[in-house]
Amino acid sequence: MGIQDAIGELSSLLGQRLSRSKSDLELHGASETHFPLTPPDAVAFPKTTEDVAQIVEICARHRCPVIGFGTGTSLEGQSQAPEGGVTVDFQHMNQILEVSQGDMFVRVQPGVTREALNEELRATGLFFPVDPGANASLGGMASTRASGTTAVRYGTMRDNVLGLEVVTAKGEVLRTGTRARKSSSGYDLTGLLVGSEGTLGLITELTLRLHGIPEATSAAVCAFEDVPQAVETVIATIQMGVPMARIELMDVDSVRAVNAYAGSDLVEKPHLLLEFHGSESAVAEQAEIFGDLAQDFGGSGFQWAAKPEDRTALWSMRHNAYHAILASRPGARCLVTDICVPISRLAEAVEACRADLQSSDIEGPILGHVGDGNFHACLLFDEANAEERARVLEASERLVDLALSMGGTATGEHGIGIGKRRYMEREHGAGWAMMGAIKTALDPDNIMNPGKLVPPRN
Amino acid sequence: MGIQDAIGELSSLLGQRLSRSKSDLELHGASETHFPLTPPDAVAFPKTTEDVAQIVEICARHRCPVIGFGTGTSLEGQSQAPEGGVTVDFQHMNQILEVSQGDMFVRVQPGVTREALNEELRATGLFFPVDPGANASLGGMASTRASGTTAVRYGTMRDNVLGLEVVTAKGEVLRTGTRARKSSSGYDLTGLLVGSEGTLGLITELTLRLHGIPEATSAAVCAFEDVPQAVETVIATIQMGVPMARIELMDVDSVRAVNAYAGSDLVEKPHLLLEFHGSESAVAEQAEIFGDLAQDFGGSGFQWAAKPEDRTALWSMRHNAYHAILASRPGARCLVTDICVPISRLAEAVEACRADLQSSDIEGPILGHVGDGNFHACLLFDEANAEERARVLEASERLVDLALSMGGTATGEHGIGIGKRRYMEREHGAGWAMMGAIKTALDPDNIMNPGKLVPPRN
Ligand SMILES: Cc1cc2nc3c(=O)[nH]c(=O)nc-3n(C[C@H](O)[C@H](O)[C@H](O)COP(=O)(O)OP(=O)(O)OC[C@H]3O[C@@H](n4cnc5c(N)ncnc54)[C@H](O)[C@@H]3O)c2cc1C
Ligand SMILES: Cc1cc2nc3c(=O)[nH]c(=O)nc-3n(C[C@H](O)[C@H](O)[C@H](O)COP(=O)(O)OP(=O)(O)OC[C@H]3O[C@@H](n4cnc5c(N)ncnc54)[C@H](O)[C@@H]3O)c2cc1C
Secondary structure, eight states: OHHHHHHHHHHHGGGEEEOOOOOHHHHHOSSSSSSOOOOEEEOOOOOOOHHHHHHHHHHHTTOEEEEEESSSSSSSSTTOOOOOOOOEEEGGGOOOOEETTTTTTEEEEEOOOOOHHHHHHGGGEEOOOOOSOOOOOOHHHHHHTOOOHHHHHOOOOHHHEEEEEEEETTEEEEEOSSSOOOOSSSSSSHHHHTTTTTTEEEEEEEEEEEEESSSEEEEEEEEOOSHHHHHHHHHHEEEEETOSEEEEEOHHHHHHHHHHOOOOOOOSSOEEEEEESSSSSHHHHHHHHHHHHHHHTOOOEEEEEHHHHHHHHHHHHHTTHHHHHHTTTTTTTEEEEEOOGGGHHHHHHHHHHHHHHHHHOOOEEEEEEGGEEEEEEEEEEOTOOHHHHHHHHHHHHHHHHHHHHHTBSSSSSSSSSTGGGGGGHHHTHHHHHHHHHHHHHHHHTTTTTTTSOOOOOO | OHHHHHHHHEEEEEEEEEOOOOOHHHHHOOOSSSSOOOOSSSOOOEEEEEEEEHHHHHHHHHHEEEEEEEESSOOTTTTOOOOOEEEEEOOOOOOOEEEEEETTTEEEOOTTTHHHHHHHHGGGTTEEEOOOOOOBBBBHHHHHTOTTTHHHOOOHHHHHHHEEEEEESSSEEEEEOOOOOOOSSSSSSHHHHHTTEEEEEEEEEEEOOOEEEOOEEEEEEEOOHHHHHHHHHHHEEETTTTTOSSEEEEOOOHHHHHHHHHHOOOOOOOOEEEEESSHHHHHHHHHHHHHHHHHHHEEEEEEOOOHHHHHHHHHHHHTHHHHHHHSSHHHHHHHHOOEEOOGGGGHHHHHHHHHHHHHTOOOOOEEGGGTTEEEEEEEEEEEOOOEEEEEHHHHHHHHHHHHHHOOOOOOOSSSOOTTTTGGHHHTHHHHHHHHHHHHHHHHOOBSSSSTTOOOOOO
């Protein structure tokens, strides 16, 4: 069988760096959320681009599936192995290769995590802004087109990847992009690969745009009587062009969960969590405009976190919200929705979501990157309870339909993987077949992360 | 023959809206720069997406080339018809379909020009920033991934197209993108089509991101003793993170040409032309920082153009620079180079370019969007002088090599078309073949703008 033959050759090539241990297979076949375990047949740990090229070349010859793996935090089953094969774990390719202060970019291997990168950059006065909460790998983040709390100001991975080195489905190494700030030189291959979830090739190097650490940063929380008030404040802020660095919503259920988990003492009301970046005067100006708007919409209990340690505590509370929500119902699994709608429809979308969950009797705390019109409901269910699971899946499907009916998207940032593939035709129509045609052209034997994102091969 | 059969059918479909007049064929086969006339066999003037779909469907059946046409201002022969066929001129598809103030986007047909769009938007407080100088069509601008003077602040067409409606090579209509501000829903088809120069399909509608007209705008010019001083000032400004709205260089030859053409009286020295956008206080702060930096680098003769009419005069002078340079040598043709390098290499690149032109005895005034590291030399030559033409072509090739050796690109914004196709392999290596594979998958019969951008079909 192809897979076993590939593994035989890989084992000679990689020795100890090819694992078939049960724990490795299970770790790499698991999901952060609710998908059943689907382990690969082996896990490879390359150290160099050359290793990766050889791994893919061997797998290509034997038509063995190849699945990239960063830190496995993706939420739609992207890094699982539903058709078996070889998972390529990039944890040993974790070098920062070059930092250019003059041109404000960094060149990294894909296994570098965003926290490790920013740690390393600290002395340079520069930072990499994309922040999905989880300490994900940069290769994984590019592959899912991740974003997070700072996208409202600094954009997503789409905007912050300048170029890639990629191993194609044939095992060929190619480079996309340049170090220049813009280019009109042919098809945007970088843009095509960002968000392709490892279905078109493996990323072995990334050139990323950096940003200057702002002169001043301040963060704040503000409570509201209800979610629509909070959301209307966000809409007004965005429409006034205030360049918010972060603007996050937590509904009252999320607030309760984080209070219990992190020992914080936010009043039990919906909250916005904010961050302002700029010069001292710009930050003061932005904060004043925001404060006025919040007051107009009934905001209260505005609290500053100007000291770095208070800010860190605030954002770590936010980043742990997922775990806090899981902990609020011990033993439960979570299906995280991720719809994104035009800003003007956001209040309506959040309210419709809350009403739907309430009437379906589903626990689903809501939080989100509301400056982008993007929010998540964490739908909790008991895995052993098939009826509850089905109810949650149906609700998540209705939420996708809601987003699409408003001109939005099924996923603002988590991607497609296994979980959202069934909505692709609804969202893209003939565009989904176009994605399939591109996939077939670049990976005729369908070895790169099969079973995800694109239409099933006939 | 396929083309003639297609024209027969098209003529029944379109009646008067299919032209075979000599003047129409020549107009659509000409180039703004130096490429020989290559007329199509007919020019179609669709009014609706349905028209376009039918035109392409007919051409597909007869394997007849289809070339999109906006305003024909592209500079690398993109809209010419080297293999004949039918040019689809979008001038009658010039409706603005929807303006959303709340979500800050506009939906337009492809024939709307950027000036017409901004005229229409004036009352809304919003504007569309991408500005290639020429009054190009938005469909053409998306197709070449255009940018221009404001890209340093607002990005290029890559950053400002939210979604498209496209007629594929099969004559199928599909939509890409959504109205949400971000999405991780599959391959970025919008990004793939932007910059594809009509080789993958025809754009029949665009959804574009709008920006708020800034509270305050001010513009200025500043003279420098030499080009390196001007460029060092730009580098320092960008590296300090000053959010310049425009920062343009004209070398002394360009200054002479525009003085003669526009009757302006800039001192005969290299100049930077600047624009600042923001709140009153932000603009004042930016201008002060810039002024200090310019002084450090020997800038002088700082002059403000705070009144709208002075600003308009300034930018219309800049936008007419190409024509001014052409007029400086009556009867001459111009090859416009368009290299883009990392900012840190910009001074070196501009100096190397000047030295090369001087030693090759070529007249080539330099100007550019230096905030992006992007500049143009307008290489003048006498069309009847084969030796001079060859000398100019060789110089332009050396400039591309220079850009690539610095980690830059052969084209910052003008695109590939016919003129830069021979540099694609040098810039992209195996990536160019990947572009070819995508093209073949989406347009198996190679009817969409053949002879441009991608590798020749075997
Ligand atoms: C608590 C929590 C909060 C989160 N919050 C956010 C958020 O705010 N925003 C957000 O965008 N996401 C969020 N996520 C999701 C997740 O962090 C992102 O999807 C992230 O981009 C995944 O990175 P990873 O390194 O874990 O990738 P993995 O899960 O390992 O892989 C993701 C996909 O990329 C592919 N891949 C990985 N590495 C490569 C490579 N080098 N080359 C090619 N393909 C590769 C994999 O095959 C897979 O398809 C969150 C997750 C958790 C658990
Ligand atoms: C004086 C002058 C200054 C310029 N300055 C700049 C500058 O600063 N920045 C810059 O980027 N460019 C500049 N240009 C170049 C030019 O304006 C741009 O390339 C512009 O984007 C071309 O738009 P157009 O409508 O004229 O397109 P066209 O020239 O008509 O077509 C360009 C390409 O797009 C295709 N196309 C057109 N419409 C469609 C459609 N609806 N669907 C699919 N394909 C289509 C054509 O087939 C062709 O391949 C300048 C040109 C001139 C003459």
